[in-house]
Amino acid sequence: MIKTAPDEKPRKRKGIVHINHEYCKRCSICVNFCPVKNLEIRGQKLIELERCTACKICQRYCPDIAIEIEEIDDKTVISGESSHHNGG
Amino acid sequence: MNNDTNFKRYLKLDLLPTPWCPGCGNGIVLKTICQAFDELDLPKNGTVVVSGIGCAGRSAGFFDLDSVHTAHGRAIPVAEGIKYANDALNVVVVSGDGDLIGIGGNHLFQAIRRNTNITVICYANEIYAMTGGQVSPITPHNTKTLTTPNGNPDRPADIQFLFKSNNCFFARTTAYHLNHMRKCIVEALKFKGFSFVEARTMCIVNYGRRLGYKNSNEMLLHYKEFYKINDYAEALAENEIGIIKSAPRSSDGFPSA
Numbered sequence: 001m002i003k004t005a006p007d008e009k010p011r012k013r014k015g016i017v018h019i020n021h022e023y024c025k026r027c028s029i030c031v032n033f034c035p036v037k038n039l040e041i042r043g044q045k046l047i048e049l050e051r052c053t054a055c056k057i058c059q060r061y062c063p064d065i066a067i068e069i070e071e072i073d074d075k076t077v078i079s080g081e082s083s084h085h086n087g088g
Numbered sequence: 089m090n091n092d093t094n095f096k097r098y099l100k101l102d103l104l105p106t107p108w109c110p111g112c113g114n115g116i117v118l119k120t121i122c123q124a125f126d127e128l129d130l131p132k133n134g135t136v137v138v139s140g141i142g143c144a145g146r147s148a149g150f151f152d153l154d155s156v157h158t159a160h161g162r163a164i165p166v167a168e169g170i171k172y173a174n175d176a177l178n179v180v181v182v183s184g185d186g187d188l189i190g191i192g193g194n195h196l197f198q199a200i201r202r203n204t205n206i207t208v209i210c211y212a213n214e215i216y217a218m219t220g221g222q223v224s225p226i227t228p229h230n231t232k233t234l235t236t237p238n239g240n241p242d243r244p245a246d247i248q249f250l251f252k253s254n255n256c257f258f259a260r261t262t263a264y265h266l267n268h269m270r271k272c273i274v275e276a277l278k279f280k281g282f283s284f285v286e287a288r289t290m291c292i293v294n295y296g297r298r299l300g301y302k303n304s305n306e307m308l309l310h311y312k313e314f315y316k317i318n319d320y321a322e323a324l325a326e327n328e329i330g331i332i333k334s335a336p337r338s339s340d341g342f343p344s345a
Contacts (some may be wrong), residue, residue: 003169022104022105023104024105025109025111027111027304028303028305029304034305044217060266061116061266062115062307063116064104064105065104065115068092070335
């Protein structure tokens with residue numbers, strides 16, 4: 001199941017943001033470019049809020065090659081939902 | 089691995105993260121160069137990257153190719169020597185504006201005159217960033233830097249006419265216009281003769297902060313608003329990016345008189 005915050009309209013998730021935390025310098029270019037405000041810096045760590053529409057603008061503008069988007073569809077089974085990709 | 093991440097084969101991924109500050113645009117240019125290499129499918133054994141000194145000079149070590157990190161300003165002579173020794177190699181120079189136009193200005197001028205078949209990609213952050221933000225030859229007029237606290241009194245060097253007069257390739261692009269930058273680099277690599285791509289990148293730590301930018305994203309959006317694409321024009325205005333149209337060349341590669 002795709003979790004969304006209670007005050008926000010549930011949106012169809014089309015991508016998983018794979019963040020390489022070793023490469024990421026938290027410059028916040030991706031946070032400002034994301035059209036659906038999917039990325040956020042919390043506690044010195046870049047996290048994903050599971051609203052990705054797979055536009056890949058963050059992947060294109062990331063100067064540190066830290067972001068990779070995996071496109072998914074309805075049938076994709078997301079393994080390790082809470083621990084794998086949202087930054088713990 | 090899909091098409092979007094194929095460019096990573098040209099990078100030494102175990103050496104990452106890059107040594108640049110958070111928000112630096114050099115990584116965007118590094119990535120776009122690799123994407124252009126991937127688009128042309130350049131052989132790993134037949135490509136050499138040469139760099140000078142400075143922030144941008146550090147990028148040569150990150151290519152999974154043969155690379156040389158030379159003395160300050162002397163990247164172009166070394167690249168020319170490699171090209172003259174083995175004509176089959178693709179020789180690419182990656183360096184900063186202070187290194188290529190400032191310290192190595194004479195070598196750039198002589199390389200334009202000789203018209204060697206090499207490609208120069210200049211990370212133009214308009215500043216000597218590694219040493220703290222001194223004024224560089226292409227810093228705009230009235231810009232505050234470490235050494236010009238009341239604004240730069242000089243006009244920036246407009247080097248496009250040097251290239252135009254010798255029928256060399258010149259392109260200006262920015263870190264915001266990613267597709268345009270990739271197109272410029274691909275065209276420059278295809279060009280038979282001396283080609284130069286001036287890629288404007290943002291330096292937030294030593295340059296943007298003094299000008300009042302809060303983060304590097306604001307500098308990127310400034311590029312979006314300020315620069316207009318004007319490809320294959322006779323000359324580029326201060327706020328235009330694009331490729332300079334060069335005159336037809338004679339068969340020996342030298343400009344037709």
